[in-house]
Amino acid sequence: MAAVLESTPQHLLGNGRPVTEELTLTKLKVTGSIPAELEGRFVRTGANPLSGTSAHPFFGDGMLHGVRLRDGKAQWYRNRYVQTPFIQNPSVDIMDPSVMMDMKSSKANTHVLGHAGKILALEEGHFPYVIDGDLNTVGATDFDGVLKGSFTAHPKICPVTGELLAFGYSAMEPYLRYLRVSAEGKLVQTENITVGGPTMMHDFNITQNHVIFMDLPAVFDMQLAMSGEMPIRWDESYPARLGVMPRNGNDAQVKWYEVNPCYVFHPMNSYEDGDRIVLDVARFSHIWRDSAMDFPPPDLWRWTIDTSTGKVSEVQIDDRSAEFPRVADSVIGLKHRFGYMMSMSQPGTPNDPMSASGAILKYDREKGKRTEIEFGRGRVGGESVFVPSANPKAEDDGYLMTYVYDAKSDSSSFVIMDAASMDNTPVASIDLPRVPSGFHGSWIPASVAD
């Protein structure tokens, strides 16, 4: 056993172990009471290598884990591989350049969202995959032939217009393309955007009138790619900049603002405030500088761009390490009061999952306050997704949903927490088999996609 552990990459230990079976469970044990107003699906994806191993946490095959809620009941839990070329033919190598350039060769392991009647499983280097309501794969989409390159895993749905604002980045020129998808699901605008080089752009930001690109010093490295390693490295000489562009603008209209070198995988949210643009972000001082696993602890910062002076103020909001920031979908691009992050109260070690304990942090940006839900010893949650009540009376009137892994029982639960009270006791908890650690997901109301 010790020999197995020594040779197993850290990201595949504990709850990083992939699951091998695709399940459909309809007799689920519920503790508490599922609110009848929750009508839809929670779907999350993550990296679950079919072969049982992967060279990097980001390389595993996308597996969807979903729970369907209806009439106050948990109708089912399912887990399904997204049927990418890697599942259909396991000998396909993700680091093979011809595979990397084939836009259908997505791992679909990063994010899931519902837009214009479709459920999309996303990964940032390739086309989105369309999924049906039972988590079966329909196929890759190029938006009726209009999409010519990659599509980010972190597009933003504007709550005002219903548009899906996105981008795609590439190791080859054009390094960055802005993509605007209409509320009806048509890709209506594609703009090449000039950046400093082949930067890895994981996420971006929207406001009511603008999008903001993050041109940061994590860049594609062909030599690393050729050696089969994660092909991104930290570049001390690469200027870190934020690019602000009108939503229907073009490259010539992008205004760039310098920030201190750092990396941001995920912003919490951004919004306009007169001449200023405010961005709350989970900031890393650097990434991939010393190794492919070099991720110093990230924490919450606020960037405020003063568009009249061209300066950006950078303020650390909290020194507690946290990632996977989210806000209510209703305030994306608009002023938010509340944001939610995933944190560890005790980090634990991969070889001893009982030593870890996780928490959901809730930031009140109006009162400058942080509250938390503690999951307890040996219990770790994933990214929490805010879901509003049917007729919300406040921005935080609703629920936080996530999967929680319990190391003692080596099983998981799907929990629905009260976002307003942040009570440690779930509103409802659904017992599940083990759901491995994953990345991002969404609550997809039946009214959006069914």
Ligand SMILES: [Fe+2]
């Ligand atoms: Fe992400």
